[in-house]
């Protein structure tokens with residue numbers, strides 16, 4: 001079982017500390033009101049459609065259980081949190097942390113831990129007996145030397161191919177593609193219809209696509225080895241995987257602003273496929289205005305991204321207790337809700353994720369989410385790149401930059417060299 005998880009990795013924090021804020025996030029301009037001891041500033045990037053519904057459900061429980069406290073939403077817009085994390089880095093450097101912030105379990109969180117930004121929450125784990133309810137392997141991802149540093153609220157799956165069944169039918173795609181070759185053939189058929197074969201969003205969604213293509217092309221074992229000491233970023237298997245990425249990307253439409261408008265192109269029948277994490281399920285499925293209110297299996301459908309069947313590429317959102325949190329007691333109250341069965345069972349069905357807790361009410365997880373629960377329990381595991389499991393934030397930024405350049409120059413050799421260099425310099 002232990003082998004199924006990416007080992008928690010040592011990280012350097014230089015890149016994290018040199019990140020600069022974009023400063024254009026929705027919540028960036030907000031500050032808690034003066035005298036706001038009762039306000040609890042919760043920093044995340046869950047502002048958009050499909051993202052905010054789950055947070056709202058947890059906020060309601062929090063305020064009901066803590067009548068003296070007010071939830072202050074410090075979310076910074078932008079899928080996958082690249083903008084939020086850049087702003088967070090400046091807040092942490094300036095010693096003005098929010099009361100609690102969202103951090104992905106794995107290498108990303110290890111970066112905050114190594115930088116000394118977080119207080120351990122072992123006493124909370126003891127008080128709430130959380131070690132009994134979270135998988136040990138997940139606790140390992142958020143710990144250093146026996147100290148535990150966050151509360152995981154969910155498990156998301158990254159390697160999901162969402163598609164519009166009617167568009168596939170129109171294009172004559174009769175089988176859901178299971179391999180990258182079948183996927184390419186299907187994309188080509190859709191192209192002939194004049195529809196968008198593959199919907200894509202902002203830059204990070206291309207890194208999201210890259211991780212699925214790497215997993216599908218290299219296979220799970222070789223993918224998982226990329227994050228170990230003997231990793232091979234320069235060999236022929238990686239060249240082939242990056243050529244696969246180039247081929248798949250050549251079928252992408254114009255980049256939409258973020259993952260939601262890309263997913264909407266699929267839901268609306270303008271595009272055939274998008275490869276996106278299962279937060280897309282919340283967006284497709286939830287009633288308007290939070291979601292699109294679409295009918296599963298009719299308006300949209302899903303399968304593991306090509307070549308990745310039998311492997312669950314995972315990530316986990318967790319909440320932290322920053323050192324110097326202005327309202328520490330309020331932050332602890334938030335963590336208690338995030339850790340609770342009630343909190344997780346309110347949050348996850350709306351968020352499109354499954355609970356991190358092992359004792360959640362499985363009857364609440366139906367349709368796509370029932371598939372996710374089953375696969376989480378039985379599949380091989382691989383960690384997400386873009387969503388903080390396998391690489392720290394500095395390494396992820398280098399990968400983002402390399403993929404951004406590649407989107408313009410389409411130079412596989414240059415991309416491979418840049419990725420190999422990023423791995424070498426990562427210090428992980």
Ligand code: GAL
Nearest residue numbers: 051078079080081279317387
């Ligand atoms: C991920 C995060 C998810 C979801 C997604 C899209 O990084 O873990 O919860 O928010 O970004 O924004």
